[in-house]
Amino acid sequence: GNSVTQMxxxxxxxxxxxxxxxxxxxxxxxxxxxxxxxxxxxxLQLLLKATKADDKGSNKGFEATYRKETTSFHLEKGSVQVSxxxxxxxxLTRGWVAGGTSYGKLTFGQGTILTVHP
Amino acid sequence: xxxxxxxxxxxxxxxxxxVILRCVPISNHLYFYWYRQILGQKVEFLVSFYNNExxxxxxxxxxxxxVERPDGSxxxxxxxxxxxxxxxxxxxxxxxxxxxxxKLFFGSGTQxxxx
Numbered sequence: 001g002n003s004v005t006q007m008x009x010x011x012x013x014x015x016x017x018x019x020x021x022x023x024x025x026x027x028x029x030x031x032x033x034x035x036x037x038x039x040x041x042x043x044l045q046l047l048l049k050a051t052k053a054d055d056k057g058s059n060k061g062f063e064a065t066y067r068k069e070t071t072s073f074h075l076e077k078g079s080v081q082v083s084x085x086x087x088x089x090x091x092l093t094r095g096w097v098a099g100g101t102s103y104g105k106l107t108f109g110q111g112t113i114l115t116v117h118p
Numbered sequence: 119x120x121x122x123x124x125x126x127x128x129x130x131x132x133x134x135x136x137v138i139l140r141c142v143p144i145s146n147h148l149y150f151y152w153y154r155q156i157l158g159q160k161v162e163f164l165v166s167f168y169n170n171e172x173x174x175x176x177x178x179x180x181x182x183x184x185v186e187r188p189d190g191s192x193x194x195x196x197x198x199x200x201x202x203x204x205x206x207x208x209x210x211x212x213x214x215x216x217x218x219x220x221k222l223f224f225g226s227g228t229q230x231x232x233x
Contacts, residue, residue: 032219043122043209043224044161051219089161093218103218104149104211105174108161 002027006090006109013080013116021075021088021112023064029095032103033057033066033073036089038111044089047075080116087111120144124210124225131200131232139195139228141210150193151211151222152185154178161209167193168216200232 007022025031032051036044048057053068062077073090090109123142131137143150152164165175167185184196193212197204207229211222 036224041226043226044211044222045224046221049219049221103220104151104166104213104216104222105163105176106153106161106222107163110160 002031002092002094002107004090004092004107004109006088006112009111010113010115013114015082015116015118016079017116019075019077019080019084019114021090021114023073023075023090023109025071025073025090025092027071027092027095027107030068031092031095033064034091034093034106035062035064035073035075036091036108038087038089040086047088080114082116082118085114085116087113120223122210122212122223122225124208124228126228127226128229129231131230133202133232134199137197137200137230139197139208139210139230141193141195141225142191143193143210143212144223145191147212147214147223149173149213149216149220150185150187151213152195153209153211153224154206155209155227156203156206164195166216173216197230200230202232205230205232 003026034049035047037047038044048059050057050066056065064075089111091106093103150167155161165179166173182198207227209227210225213220
């Protein structure tokens with residue numbers, strides 16, 4: 001079945017440091033890939049996504065590129081801020097399936113806690 | 119941005135009791151979901167719901183679980199006879215459609231503690 005493996009946390013960085021959170025996946029076909037973020041006391045929010053190989057998702061200075069050859073979707077940001085402190089989840093949905101099946105079943109990684117200090 | 123609302127934020131119940139977790143999805147959304155996260159584990163899919171019926175469910179979603187959209191605005195998850203291992207954070211989510219790459223909107227969760 002499908003699975004997602006994320007870099008173990010927690011990750012602690014100083015403000016303006018470079019961030020990488022590794023994510024690799026196992027799936028059949030061509031899944032869609034996502035990064036969700038959860039700020040304290042809030043629900044998960046979509047940060048960025050990519051739906052086909054070599055696509056780059058980006059939002060709020062974060063980027064991730066869908067690498068089919070390495071089955072990876074690593075999250076990067078060039079200069080983190082204190083406000084980026086949150087839990088980051090890598091996730092995927094299944095590849096295209098004939099018959100109109102919903103693609104709302106997400107398979108998540110274990111989450112990575114990021115803390116950014118001033 | 120519109121929000122998915124979950125109530126209560128915390129619920130404590132005794133083992134064997136029935137519990138209902140409530141969610142108000144975003145009003146124009148058509149697909150609804152429940153996920154859960156046991157402490158220290160991954161967020162897991164439980165069930166998806168569309169057009170007043172379950173469209174997909176996981177192995178976790180056994181006969182003890184049921185979902186309902188009783189009045190066109192609320193979406194509920196019922197656990198008929200709670201077990202200790204049902205203790206988890208339960209997240210409701212909704213989406214406009216069910217297509218590839220669809221964005222899910224999550225509520226902030228209900229922390230269920232079974233004693």
